[in-house]
Amino acid sequence: MNxxxxxxxxxxxxxxxSLLTPVLTGCAGVKTVSLAIKNDSxxxxxxEFEKTPGKQEKFFRYxxxxxxxxxxxxxxxxxxxxxxTALLMKCTHLGNELTAYGTRLYxxxxxxEFGVEGQAVNGPAxxxxxxxxxxxxxxxxxxxxxx
Ligand code: FES
Numbered sequence: 001m002n003x004x005x006x007x008x009x010x011x012x013x014x015x016x017x018s019l020l021t022p023v024l025t026g027c028a029g030v031k032t033v034s035l036a037i038k039n040d041s042x043x044x045x046x047x048e049f050e051k052t053p054g055k056q057e058k059f060f061r062y063x064x065x066x067x068x069x070x071x072x073x074x075x076x077x078x079x080x081x082x083x084x085t086a087l088l089m090k091c092t093h094l095g096n097e098l099t100a101y102g103t104r105l106y107x108x109x110x111x112x113e114f115g116v117e118g119q120a121v122n123g124p125a126x127x128x129x130x131x132x133x134x135x136x137x138x139x140x141x142x143x144x145x146x147x
Contacts, residue, residue, distance in 0.1 A: 093125035
């Protein structure tokens, strides 16, 4: 390997590492729960967002909800104490399943990114994610799956 090839190879390796860093960082605090669906709704106890005492952050920024009957998981963001969003993790470009990291949902197929309100922030996707209605009932988050 000559000097030029070596620099080119190292440059690509560094670029790959810098692109992966946000994804890997985002994996550190991911919580996934498998919940039952009752009357076309999913119920999440608000306590599921609490981290164990002693952690620097007191709450999970988001939780991934899975159910075997759902084609895609749902990402539930805790924006504030009483403000949550529930987003279907299906890319609006060509339907790839999204990955959550930090305050973004990322599509590994072609690089689209979505914000915590489901808005497309990086293309090629231009449409927002499907957003489920969310209300708080008896210290539980009720996500209505019916449209
Ligand atoms: S399927 Fe997500 S960007 Fe293409």
